[in-house]
Amino acid sequence: MATLRDVAAAVGVSHTTVSNAYHRPEKLSGALRERILRTARELGYPGPNPLAAGLATRRAGAVGVLFTEALSYAFTDPAAVLFLQGVAGTSELADVGLTLIPAPPESPSAGEWASDAVRRAVVDGFLAYSLSDDHPGVVAARARGLPLVVVDEPEPRPGDGVPFVYVDDRDGARQAAAHLAGLGHRRVAVLADRLAADGRSGPADGARLGAVTYAVVRHRLAGYLDALPAGSRPPVVECGGNSAELGRAAALGLLAGPPEERPTAILAITDRLAEGALAAARELGVAVPGELSVVGFDDLPPAAAAVPPLTTVRQPLVRKGEVAARMLLDLIAGAAPGAGGAPERVRLPAELVVRSTTAPPAR
Template structure:
């Protein structure tokens, strides 16, 4: 196989000149460029090894996206999909590749680092990473910090493990959640459930206490729960009338599974505040399957405003999902290029009222 030196010798030029021709750097006359190109083609030389060139530059042109779930979930979740679309759009514009790095919590019976994707994180060849929706107790965080990579946090803890974030991208989760709870209060609801996927890395189902809620491993879940509680306190209502329930997973199936318990209670709630649209859509479908009208018997509010929410007429809190990905990608690429970085961008969240909410049929106090 021909080498760069072979081409240089055959073309009668230096190896630096051959390198300049293939890399498009330096001053090379058109005559020399043509001679080098023709000689390389005749010898079957395709160009310098791209991996070796990347190592010399200290950059590989790839950024990682660290996900708190497995790839199948991430690619199927509308909110995660919109976020990844935003990251990809910036990557395409900057000619930078992306690699998805799953770091899901260990499933029961499969403990240990391998179950959490740590070997993948430790071996991934990337210039930096965007850490998306990771819990504070995830072992992925110290594994990433140990590598010394530039890191951008999105929906991830700001202070855990002393992570040297170059930027922390946040959404007004607390304010958005407060607006959602105030909306149900304005309609007359006084007994409402808050439905979360999980409060800790290990999934659980069923009723939880507010003490559990305040210790949630996800900073985003903590902020949204705090916003719901803010609205309740402002209305002078006890938190005992704002129940916290865990669905066990962020899926429509999990939301549907939690709905049976909510409707079967001796004093059923009249509204449900869900921390995601996916959970909310599961609640709506399960309620309708049990002949509980939405919003007549049960008002439902989501969070995200994914495309599915609009199709289903779901009242929800809108966050700029694609823009969040774009902002994160720009921040990481700016840090890698040595450009100024907005270290703490905060994106807006706003309530979008649709057909899934209305006054309760019976106002229980």
């Protein structure tokens, strides 16, 4: 196989000039660069080895995105897609690629696998997106000593210096619950995706609720309690994951009883669980919003097209990805967090969007 020096000899230039054709094209005229690349193709030279180039420049040209789901989730979940759209759009402007590192909590070996993947990843820094407290992958990322930005969770401890991008989940949840309380709802139930990374589903007791390992769920549950009548603690049903089918199964259990005992409203911690609650209501012939009000969280694109259109809490998913990626790229470029570069914490707003799935309870 031809080498870089073979190309240099054939063109009659130095090996540095050939390297510049690939890595610093602005240093060459367009005609010279095209002659070098054409000669390389004719000789069968594939271009510089990316690992060797990375060693020379001390840059991998990619950032790692670590998240708590299967890899397919990144391409199918609307919230994840929008977040990654923001990350990718910002990274493209800097000519940086993405390395996705999944760690689905249902897999017993996922944490160990993610830790190993983080240790081996050829990246310049990491985005840790929506992970449980003390997740092994985040521990491994911090041990690498590369720039790290946490998005949503795990919430960094005060003063630990890890930049953090998050949504005001507690205030958004408070708005959702205050809306239902203002309509007169008193029998309210909550659908949560996961309280801990163990795949459990079903009603959550006090001990389970006191040991939540996902910061976003903790804040949203706290926000609901902030706005519901004093002393009332809504039943929380854990769905075991974030999908419409899991939300449907959980809601079927909540709605199976007689009308005077079942909830008049459901607060779903995500729009996908809310979608499942609407499906369960249709299946059981429970009118929405006449007999049951439903509120989601995220305001995904399907929310406005749901039947009926879903009342939900909007969070800026694309913007969140953009802010996190920009923060990480600034850190990679050498800007210190909170010192003229990337700020240490960025809080994004959440906003209630009232549509057609909420109304006063039936009398």
